[in-house]
Amino acid sequence: MNRRIALGFIVAVVLIASGFIISFYSYNQYSDDTKRVRHTYEVTGTLERILSSVKDAETGSRGYIISNDTAYLAPYKLALSLLPEQINQLRILGNDNRVQIQRRVILEQLIKDKLAITKIRLGVPISDKRNQAVNVESKRTMDALRRHVALMVDTERILMETRNRQAGRSFRNTLVIIFGLSLLTFMVLAISYRLLEQELIHRQATEDQLREYEAQLKGQIRQLETSNEELERFAFVASHDLQEPLRKIQSFSNLITDRYSNLFDADSLLFMGKISHSAERMSKLIKDLLNFSRISNHQEDFKSVPLSDIIQRILDDQELRIKGLDVQVDIGELPVIQAVASQMDHLFNNLISNALKFAKPGVRPLLRIRARLINGEEYAGLTLDRSYFEITIEDNGIGFEEKYLDHIFKVFQRLHGKTAFEGTGIGLAICKRVVMYHHGYITARSRPNEGATFVVVLPESQSLQHYDRPTSAEIYSYPAR
Incomplete structure (x- = not known):
C-alpha cells in the first residue's frame, strides 16, 4: 500500500x-x-x-x-x-x-x-x-x-x-x-x-487493535504480578515454614539414633538413617527451588565481577572434596564481566560440582576452565558485532549422550538414578536461568566415558538497550547434536 x-x-x-x-x-x-x-x-x-x-x-x-x-x-x-x-x-x-x-x-x-x-x-x-x-x-x-x-x-x-x-x-x-x-x-x-485514506483507515484499525492488545497485556501483567507475589509468598513459606518441620525431623531422628541406637536392630538403624537422609534431601531440594525462583524474581544490578575471584572462592569451598578426589585443577586466565556476583556463584558452583560429582571411577579427575573473547556471530541467537566471553568447564568424567542435551537443563531432569549420584535435578536448570538472565548462551559437548565440556557464553557488558536484547527463551536453548 x-x-x-x-x-x-x-x-x-x-x-x-x-x-x-x-x-x-x-x-x-x-x-x-x-x-x-x-x-x-x-x-x-x-x-x-x-x-x-x-x-x-x-x-x-x-x-x-x-x-x-x-x-x-x-x-x-x-x-x-x-x-x-x-x-x-x-x-x-x-x-x-x-x-x-x-x-x-x-x-x-x-x-x-x-x-x-x-x-x-x-x-x-x-x-x-x-x-x-x-x-x-x-x-x-x-x-x-x-x-x-x-x-x-x-x-x-x-x-x-x-x-x-x-x-x-x-x-x-x-x-x-x-x-x-x-x-x-x-x-x-x-x-x-x-x-492514502485507505492506509490511514487501516492504520487506525491497527492502532485500535494494538490498544486492545495493550489493554489485554496490561491485564496479563497484573495477573503475572499477582502470580509473582504468590510465588514470593510461597518462597517465604518454603524458606521458613517448610524448613522448620524438616529441621525438627532431622534433629529428632538424630537424637533418637544417638540415644537409643543400642536398642535398635540393624533394620531400625537403617530406617532411621533413611528418614534422616530423606529429610536432608528434602531440605536441599527446597533450597535449590528457592534459588531457582529467586534468579528471575529478584532483579539485581549488574556490576563488574572478576570471574577468577568467583572460581577461586568456589574451589576454596570445595577444597576438602578436591583433595579427597585428588582432582587435577587447571584454571586459565578468566575475564572481568558485568554480571550479578551471586548468580555467577550459583552458575559456576553447579558446573564445578557436576564435574566433581560425575568423576569416572579409577581415573584421576580433571577440572579445566578456560575463557576466550569471541564475537556474537559464533553462536546462534546472540547479538552480532558484540563482544562475548566463551567459558568452558571441562572434565574427564563419565559424560553423557548428546541426544539428552535438551533435557539436562530442565527442572528435575536427571540422566542417572538418585541412588547412583546425589542431587536434586535443579542445578543445570539454575545454570540455564542464570545465563538467560545475563543474555548469554549455554550448551555442552560430551560423549559417554569421554568426559563433558560445558560451554557458557556471557556478554562482556550489559549495555544493550532493552529492545536490543533477545526475548525468546528458545534463543538460549541448546541445539540437538
Missing part, C-alpha cells in the same frame, strides 16, 4: 514536471511564431515605406517639372535621404527567405533605375521632345516597381497567414496538452488520496 501511494505521488510529480516542461516549450514555440509574425509585419511595413518614398520622389519631381517651383523638390530630396536607410533595414529583415532575398536584389535595382530616370527627367524641360520618352520610361519603371513590391508584400502576407495558423495551432496544442496532463494529474492525485 505504501509503495502504491508513493508511486502515485511520483507519477503526479512527473506529470506536473512534464506539464511544466511542455508548457515552457510550447510557450517558447508560440513566442517564436509570434516573433516571426511580427517580423512579417515589419517586412511588409518596410516595403510599403520604400514604395511610399519612391512615390514621394516621383510626385515631387513631377510637380517641379510642371511648375518649375523648387519647393516641389523637398519631397524628392527627403525620399532620396530616406531610401538608403529603408533599403538597409529591408536587407536586415529579409535575410531569412531565399526567394525574398532575390526579390529584394531586384527591388534595389528597380529603385536605382527609377531614381536614375527621375534624375534625368528633372534635367529635361517639359517642352523638350525627349520628355515624352522619359515619361514613358518613368511610368514603365514605376509600374514594375509597384508590381514587384506588391509581389513581395503578398508573399509576406502568405507567410504571415501561415505563421499565424502555426502559432494558433501551437497555442491550441499547448492548451490540449496542459489540460490532458492536468486531468491525468488530478486523477493520479485522487487515486493516491484514496489509497
Whole structure:
C-alpha cells in the first residue's frame, strides 16, 4: 500500500514536471511564431515605406517639372535621404527567405533605375521632345516597381497567414496538452488520496487493535504480578515454614539414633538413617527451588565481577572434596564481566560440582576452565558485532549422550538414578536461568566415558538497550547434536 501511494505521488510529480516542461516549450514555440509574425509585419511595413518614398520622389519631381517651383523638390530630396536607410533595414529583415532575398536584389535595382530616370527627367524641360520618352520610361519603371513590391508584400502576407495558423495551432496544442496532463494529474492525485485514506483507515484499525492488545497485556501483567507475589509468598513459606518441620525431623531422628541406637536392630538403624537422609534431601531440594525462583524474581544490578575471584572462592569451598578426589585443577586466565556476583556463584558452583560429582571411577579427575573473547556471530541467537566471553568447564568424567542435551537443563531432569549420584535435578536448570538472565548462551559437548565440556557464553557488558536484547527463551536453548 505504501509503495502504491508513493508511486502515485511520483507519477503526479512527473506529470506536473512534464506539464511544466511542455508548457515552457510550447510557450517558447508560440513566442517564436509570434516573433516571426511580427517580423512579417515589419517586412511588409518596410516595403510599403520604400514604395511610399519612391512615390514621394516621383510626385515631387513631377510637380517641379510642371511648375518649375523648387519647393516641389523637398519631397524628392527627403525620399532620396530616406531610401538608403529603408533599403538597409529591408536587407536586415529579409535575410531569412531565399526567394525574398532575390526579390529584394531586384527591388534595389528597380529603385536605382527609377531614381536614375527621375534624375534625368528633372534635367529635361517639359517642352523638350525627349520628355515624352522619359515619361514613358518613368511610368514603365514605376509600374514594375509597384508590381514587384506588391509581389513581395503578398508573399509576406502568405507567410504571415501561415505563421499565424502555426502559432494558433501551437497555442491550441499547448492548451490540449496542459489540460490532458492536468486531468491525468488530478486523477493520479485522487487515486493516491484514496489509497492514502485507505492506509490511514487501516492504520487506525491497527492502532485500535494494538490498544486492545495493550489493554489485554496490561491485564496479563497484573495477573503475572499477582502470580509473582504468590510465588514470593510461597518462597517465604518454603524458606521458613517448610524448613522448620524438616529441621525438627532431622534433629529428632538424630537424637533418637544417638540415644537409643543400642536398642535398635540393624533394620531400625537403617530406617532411621533413611528418614534422616530423606529429610536432608528434602531440605536441599527446597533450597535449590528457592534459588531457582529467586534468579528471575529478584532483579539485581549488574556490576563488574572478576570471574577468577568467583572460581577461586568456589574451589576454596570445595577444597576438602578436591583433595579427597585428588582432582587435577587447571584454571586459565578468566575475564572481568558485568554480571550479578551471586548468580555467577550459583552458575559456576553447579558446573564445578557436576564435574566433581560425575568423576569416572579409577581415573584421576580433571577440572579445566578456560575463557576466550569471541564475537556474537559464533553462536546462534546472540547479538552480532558484540563482544562475548566463551567459558568452558571441562572434565574427564563419565559424560553423557548428546541426544539428552535438551533435557539436562530442565527442572528435575536427571540422566542417572538418585541412588547412583546425589542431587536434586535443579542445578543445570539454575545454570540455564542464570545465563538467560545475563543474555548469554549455554550448551555442552560430551560423549559417554569421554568426559563433558560445558560451554557458557556471557556478554562482556550489559549495555544493550532493552529492545536490543533477545526475548525468546528458545534463543538460549541448546541445539540437538
